[in-house]
Amino acid sequence: MTSGLAALSAAAIRARVAQREVSAEEVVRAHLDRIAALDPQLDAFLALGPERALERARRLDSALSSGEPAPALAGVPIAVKDILHVSGFTTTCGSRLLADYRPHFEAEAVTRLEAAGAIVLGKTNMDEFAMGSSTEHSAFKTTRNPWQRDRVPGGSSGGSAAAVAARMVPLALGTDTGGSIRQPAALCGISGLKPTWGRASRSGIVAFASSLDQVGPLARSALDLAVAAAVLCGHDPRDATSSPRPVPDFALTLARGAEGVRLGVPRRFVAEGVESETLARFDEALRSLQAAGATIVDVELPHLGHAIAAYYLVATAEASSNLARFDGVRYGARTEDARDLSRLYGETRGQGFGPEVKRRILLGTFALSSGYYDAYYLRAQKVRTLIRRDFEQAFATCDAIATPTTPAPAFRLGEKTDDPLQMYLADIFTVPANLAGLPALSLPCGLASGLPVGLQLVGRPFDEETLLRAGAGFQKATSHHELAPPV
Amino acid sequence: MPRITEDSIDTVARLARLSLSPDERTRFARELEAIVAWADSLQALDTEDVPPLRLEAGSDALREDTPRQGLPREQALDQAPDHAEGLFRVPRILP
Numbered sequence: 001m002t003s004g005l006a007a008l009s010a011a012a013i014r015a016r017v018a019q020r021e022v023s024a025e026e027v028v029r030a031h032l033d034r035i036a037a038l039d040p041q042l043d044a045f046l047a048l049g050p051e052r053a054l055e056r057a058r059r060l061d062s063a064l065s066s067g068e069p070a071p072a073l074a075g076v077p078i079a080v081k082d083i084l085h086v087s088g089f090t091t092t093c094g095s096r097l098l099a100d101y102r103p104h105f106e107a108e109a110v111t112r113l114e115a116a117g118a119i120v121l122g123k124t125n126m127d128e129f130a131m132g133s134s135t136e137h138s139a140f141k142t143t144r145n146p147w148q149r150d151r152v153p154g155g156s157s158g159g160s161a162a163a164v165a166a167r168m169v170p171l172a173l174g175t176d177t178g179g180s181i182r183q184p185a186a187l188c189g190i191s192g193l194k195p196t197w198g199r200a201s202r203s204g205i206v207a208f209a210s211s212l213d214q215v216g217p218l219a220r221s222a223l224d225l226a227v228a229a230a231v232l233c234g235h236d237p238r239d240a241t242s243s244p245r246p247v248p249d250f251a252l253t254l255a256r257g258a259e260g261v262r263l264g265v266p267r268r269f270v271a272e273g274v275e276s277e278t279l280a281r282f283d284e285a286l287r288s289l290q291a292a293g294a295t296i297v298d299v300e301l302p303h304l305g306h307a308i309a310a311y312y313l314v315a316t317a318e319a320s321s322n323l324a325r326f327d328g329v330r331y332g333a334r335t336e337d338a339r340d341l342s343r344l345y346g347e348t349r350g351q352g353f354g355p356e357v358k359r360r361i362l363l364g365t366f367a368l369s370s371g372y373y374d375a376y377y378l379r380a381q382k383v384r385t386l387i388r389r390d391f392e393q394a395f396a397t398c399d400a401i402a403t404p405t406t407p408a409p410a411f412r413l414g415e416k417t418d419d420p421l422q423m424y425l426a427d428i429f430t431v432p433a434n435l436a437g438l439p440a441l442s443l444p445c446g447l448a449s450g451l452p453v454g455l456q457l458v459g460r461p462f463d464e465e466t467l468l469r470a471g472a473g474f475q476k477a478t479s480h481h482e483l484a485p486p487v
Numbered sequence: 488m489p490r491i492t493e494d495s496i497d498t499v500a501r502l503a504r505l506s507l508s509p510d511e512r513t514r515f516a517r518e519l520e521a522i523v524a525w526a527d528s529l530q531a532l533d534t535e536d537v538p539p540l541r542l543e544a545g546s547d548a549l550r551e552d553t554p555r556q557g558l559p560r561e562q563a564l565d566q567a568p569d570h571a572e573g574l575f576r577v578p579r580i581l582p
Contacts (some may be wrong), residue, residue, distance in 0.1 A: 068545065105561050197542055211542065237550065243543065309526040320503060327504070329575050334568035341580045343506070350506035358505060363519055365503040366491065379529050381539035386532070388540055421522055437542040 005030035007484075010076045010170040010224040011251075014117070017075030017303070020064065024057035024075035028119055031077040034123065035168045038487055041149065044143040044162040045079070048122035056119045072231055074117035077432030079163045079172040081156075081334050082123040083130055084215070085204040086110050088122075093206050094128040094138040094156075097332045097352030107204030109173055109215045109235045116231045121169060122322030123160030127198030128354045129323065130180055130208045132156050133423050134416065137356040142413060144483035145188060147451050151410040154184030157218065161188040164218050165486050167478060171219045171228055175205060177212045178311055179405075179430025182442035185218050186405035186454025189444045189483060191471065192218040193225045196462045197437035198243040198280040200229075209318035210241075212311075212434040221481055222443065226250035229464060244464070250468050257473025258292040264299035264398030265455070273428070275408040277448035282404045285445040285455040285474065289402075292477040294470060299394040299401065302431055310387070311431040312424055313367045313380035320364030326352065359420060388436040391458070399466050403429045405442040433458045441467040444480045452483070491520040 005013070005027050016022045032050050052426030057075065059337040064070060085091050085103035092098045114120065127137040135143045135158025141156045144168040145151040153162040157174030161184035164172050174181040176194035193216045196270050200215050207213060217228035230251060235244040266287065274282070286296055328334035330347030335351050338344035351359070394401060407426060416423045433440035438458050445455040455474070459467045475481050491499070496516040500507050507515065560573055569576040 039548035073549050101566060104558065188549065211540075303532075306529055307531065309529050312522065313526060313529075324504070328568060329577055330563075332568070338578055341577050342504075344578055345504040346500075346506035349504055350508075353505075355511070358507070358511065359515060359518060361503050361505060362496065362499050363513055363522060366519065366523070369502060372490070375530065376523075376526070378539060379532075379534055382534040382537040383529055383532060384540035385537050386534070420518055421525060424522075435540075437540075 006034040006167045006445045008170065009221055010219060011227055013076050014070065014072065014074050015171060018066070018070035024060045024119065025054060027075045028053050028057040028121070031121060031169055033076065035238050036165050038168060041144065041165055041487070042146055042162050043143050044124055044133070044159040044166070044168065045122045046082050046092060046125050046140055046159065047089055048118065053119050054087050060117060069349065072227055076118045076171055077121045077169050078113060078118045079122055079124045079160055080110055081121055081126050081160050081167045081172070081174045083126060083175055083206045084110055084173060086120050086123065089123050090204065094126045094140060094142070095354070096139040097326055099333065101331055103204070105204055108201035108238060109205070109232055112231050113173070113228065118171070120420050122457070124163055124172060126156070126159055127156035128357050129206070129319070130156040130175055130177055131319070131356050131360050133179070133183055133426060136413065136417055137354055139354055142217040145410045146487045147189060147410070150412055151451065152187065152413055154187035154410065156180040158184045160218050161190060161192070163184050164188070164190045164220060164336060165485055167484065171217060171224055173214060173215060174218050175215050176434065177208050178315060178434050179427050181218060182405050182430050182440060182454065182456060184429070186443045186444070187452065189216055189452030189485065190220050191222055191225055191481060192216065192442045192466070193229055193464065194433060194440045195229060195233055195464055196439040198241050199439065199464070200232045200234070201239040201242045201283060203236055203238035207322040209315040210322065211318060212315055220246055222468050222475050223251060223254060226254055226468045226472070229468070245462055248465050250465055251463050254426060254469050254472035256469055257262040257476055258289050258470045259472045259473065261294045261400065262398040263289060263294050263296050263400055263402045264394050265296055265402050266299050266301045266304065269301060269304050270403055273407050275448065278408055278453045281446040281448055281453050282455060286402060287478050289474055291429055291471065292473045297398050299335055299398055301390040301394060301401070303383065303390050306383050307387060307432045307435055308424055308428055310380040310383040311427070311435055312363065313376050314316060314384065315376045316360040316364030318364065320361045320368065323361055356420070384435045387432055391436050391438060395460050399459070400470060401458040403456050405429055405456040408446045409451035409453050429456055437461060437465045439467055441471050443471050444483065445475055446480050447483070467480040489520050490523055491516055
């Protein structure tokens with residue numbers, strides 16, 4: 001059951017707060033109440049900050065009372081994946097090793113959203129260090145899919161997706177290295193955007209695989225994603241990889257909808273291994289988009305079959321390097337009784353990391369090791385070039401590529417934890433955008449066996465605008481994004 | 488020929504500074520060998536004249552080289568499991 005303020009979109013909340021029809025404090029209280037009622041069943045949150053949130057809400061209310069203009073996200077409650085630093089909160093990354101870690105600075109993405117009037121209610125659960133597709137690799141709790149509680153919410157941003165789907169917040173931040181925004185968005189029936197690599201600052205976000213990582217919003221409509229993305233994107237001097245390209249006011253461009261957008265469908269690639277009901281929802285979505293003015297063309301992306309292999313070599317290699325910093329010396333937990341420094345490193349990491357993180361560190365270390373570097377890591381980086389070229393050729397005849405976001409709806413808790421390769425293979429549609437550095441959007445496109453599935457659109461570099469406007473057109477013509485889970 | 492065995496996983500684990508239990512050693516050797524064998528599909532591609540991917544870097548322009556306050560020493564130390572006299576403290580370095 002959803003009612004009242006917690007059912008509203010981010011844009012609707014902002015409009016009411018700006019009109020002073022409702023105070024930011026009332027909005028925050030309504031969402032905190034809903035979290036208190038629902039989160040014990042769903043376990044989306046790792047930490048809540050009600051006092052911090054109410055204090056910020058009251059400060060915003062008094063600023064609005066004194067006549068200050070309402071910013072773009074005035075009074076919008078948000079949830080933040082526990083890999084981004086937020087002032088006043090620990091950053092655990094879902095890991096025992098960082099259970100008590102308190103950052104010294106805040107993520108630029110969070111600072112930007114809060115400067116625009118958004119209010120952080122809490123930090124959400126995730127697969128440890130963002131490594132996983134189910135949020136089952138969190139060291140702390142198991143988040144449940146609000147549609148069926150014996151199913152995974154997807155991952156690694158599973159807590160953020162579950163929180164938005166269950167109307168505990170209208171907007172959340174996630175990160176996406178191989179699909180970690182889009183896949184949980186799809187499995188929880190909400191919308192999620194991974195911007196172009198370099199489009200938004202990653203300062204204050206714990207790094208997993210630096211050439212693939214990106215931060216982005218999860219929400220219940222393309223419009224809310226557009227409002228959040230316009231705030232998030234843009235250059236930050238603290239992240240040298242963030243682009244100085246100008247950022248459009250995405251929300252203003254949505255009115256054109258899907259009209260005239262050419263969508264490329266890699267039919268042969270999609271036909272392989274997609275569960276039949278998911279494929280049926282995908283084909284219906286394409287017909288809705290056509291009816292809304294888009295045209296569909298066939299495209300070939302011949303190297304996509306190699307994407308998973310390239311992804312798991314590059315991502316793990318970069319992770320093995322990025323996670324070398326967790327050594328039990330400067331921060332994080334430490335194994336107390338190690339006899340010497342070398343054992344201190346090994347035992348701290350051996351006891352602090354969970355099995356999926358260890359598996360990936362080992363794989364990445366292997367891919368970078370002497371004698372194997374050329375055959376695995378370097379070759380995988382070359383395959384990324386082949387995949388990027390496939391997309392460039394496809395974009396000669398289309399404006400975005402459409403595929404299902406995942407081959408099937410949410411699987412059962414525990415179903416894939418014993419078979420890492422099976423878990424990896426389900427990332428087939430999401431990893432290509434990360435490998436090629438492209439923006440990608442997932443939109444809910446209906447139910448398969450009572451569970452949500454997603455439509456994915458992948459765009460040209462820095463062309464989030466086309467994806468969002470096609471998404472808004474799709475959501476104007478359909479009502480899949482308005483379906484709420486039975487919680 | 489398998490590349491990852493229970494013997495060679497010890498070398499990889501040592502490089503990664505990761506101590507493994509006997510069970511983990513057996514399990515990871517088996518799982519990683521399966522993953523690597525599967526990833527060998529990449530070997531069939533001709534990548535002879537293909538450069539590794541370079542994504543558009545953010546800002547090529549150099550910034551001004553102006554001195555700034557770094558992280559104060561007490562903050563740098565306040566998350567450390569052990570510190571003394573303004574320094575990180577670790578166990579003996581030689582085995």
